[in-house]
Amino acid sequence: MLPPDLLPPEFVQCIDGLRAQALSAGVDAAVFDRHVRHLTPDFTVLPLLDKQPEFSTPIWDYLSGLVDQERVDDGKAMLSTHAQTLSRVAAQYGVDAPSVVAVWGVESNFGRNFGKRPLLVSLTTLSCMGRRQAFFRGELISALQIVQSGDVEAQALVGSWAGAFGHTQFMPSTFQRIAVDGDGDGRRDLVASVPDALASTANFLKVAGWRSGEPWGYEVRLPEAGAGTVSGRTERLPLSNWTSQGIVRADGGAITLPPSTPAALLLPAGRQGPAFLVFRNFDAIYSYNAAESYALAIALLSDRLRGGTGLRTPWPTPDPGLSRSERRELQVLLLARGHAIGEADGMIGTLSRQAIQQEQLRLGLQPVDGRAGQQILRALRDGAPAATPPATSPATSAKVPIALPAIAPVVPPPPMPESGRK
Structure with missing residues (x-):
């Protein structure tokens, strides 16, 4: 924390306004002063308000990392470890265990990735600077109310830059509305x-409208012509x-819901890729984070946790995406060729993409787009290491262009929080 005389004057003035607003919402003055009054703003969160992805993400890349064998195996282990709790939850709320565990797996990798930013710092900064200050002020006040109630201690409120936290990444206002005490200790602690x-x-x-015992949807097979001219989650018929x-199920099973059931057709990669009929429970998943690709990841992971074998229709690409273990392997191969990309953690960031571009140039692969796919992985597996590191070190220079071409269809970044969980 910086002393008040070193803080930007406009930030100090904003804090005064926040204090009055928080107190009027029932936050104790002592709680506000202890946790917010002299916070140092974190200016690094401001660019994230308008952050655009460095390259567009094909749907097959997006799903390959979220619904991979590693996450399926971990999810099945969690179903076993927490079977008693999940059985009780299913009986009380009418939501099956694989669906709940799938959300957990996608949101925080089963508690491994909560995020690293102190929520009160991020939310205070966003309450005073940048766009949508009114939204973040509401989230800050909710976070302070959580601390004041004793549900979660302030130092444990660590998460995403926008304020989501805990095992299943609730926003503070969603926590206040929906979080429950699942272990009977008198506190609601999602951390x-x-x-x-x-x-x-x-x-x-x-609360989002889940219908117990109904499927989220099915992968389906389209007839050769005719169907599929109308698609999208909101195009319900x-x-x-x-x-x-x-239209029939891709696995040959029966569609047992009543003929009047509202359904929508999703074609995330067009008619040549996997197609899905989705129902009310898909909409409930979608409300958790308003992106069809996100909801599809949870839906498909839940199917795998029920014992499903995955998609019957391949994605329409000659270069499928990589699982997280394959991404780590790719990074190990890049490191072995002298690319200073940091740790082989499976996260394909700027340095990894620059290194991939240089290897694509060296190997004569097209396009030279820095994308981590099966093509570059196979090439590096089969090829001998470069005799010397590339002339342009990605750790110190960016002479290889990073303007990467879009590959249709693309997955937009998750939307900014509006309401609900995020």
């Missing part, structure tokens, strides 16, 4: 209590409309 997090997630889906066009 230290897995039962609280699992029960709260099930409660979120229930009676199920009978779709089946009458010749």
Whole structure:
């Protein structure tokens, strides 16, 4: 913390206004002064308000890292470890265990990745600077109310730059509305209590309109022509409309829902890729974070946790995406060729993409786009290491262009929080 005389005057003035607003919302003056009054703003969160991805993400890349065998195996282990809690949660909220665990896996990798930013610092900064200050002020006040209630201690409120925290990444205002005490200790703690997090997630889906015993949807097969001219989550038609066009389940199973059930057709990669009929429970998942690709990741992971074998229709690409273990392997191969990309952590960032571009140039691969796919992985597996590191070191220079071409279809970045969980 900086002393008040070293803080930007406009920030100090904003803090005064926040204090009055927080007190009027029931936050004790002592709580505000202790945790916010003299906070040093974190200016690094401001660019994230308008951050654009460095390159567009194909849907097959997005899903390959979120629904990989590693996450499936971990999820099945969590189903076993927390079977008693999940059974109780399913009975109370009507949401099946694989769906709840799939949210947990996508949101925080089963508690491994909470985020690293102190929420009160981020939210205070965003309450005083940048766009959407009113939204973040509401989240800051909710966070202070959580601390004041004793549910979660201030130092444990660590998460994303925008304020999501805990095992299943609730925003503070969503926590206030929906979080529940799943372990019976009198507190709602989504950070230290897995039962609280699992029960709260099930409660979120229930409030969002989850229908117990119904599927989120199915992968389907389209007829050769005719169907698929209308698609998108909001283009709902009676199920009978779709089946009458010749749409059937890709696995050959029966669609047992009533013919009047509202359903929508998703074609995330066009008619040549996997197609899905989705129902009300898909919308409930979508409300957790408003992006169809995100909801599809959770839906497909939940199917794998039920014992499903994955998609029947391949993605329409000659260069499929990489699982997280394959991404780590790719980075190990890049490191062995002298590229200073840091740790082989499976996170394909700027340095890894620059190194991939240089290897694509060296190996004569097209396009030279810095994308981590099966093509570059196979080439590096099969090829001998470069005799010397590339002339342009990605650690010190960026002479290789980073303007990467879009590959359709692309996945937009998750939307900014509006309401609900994020």
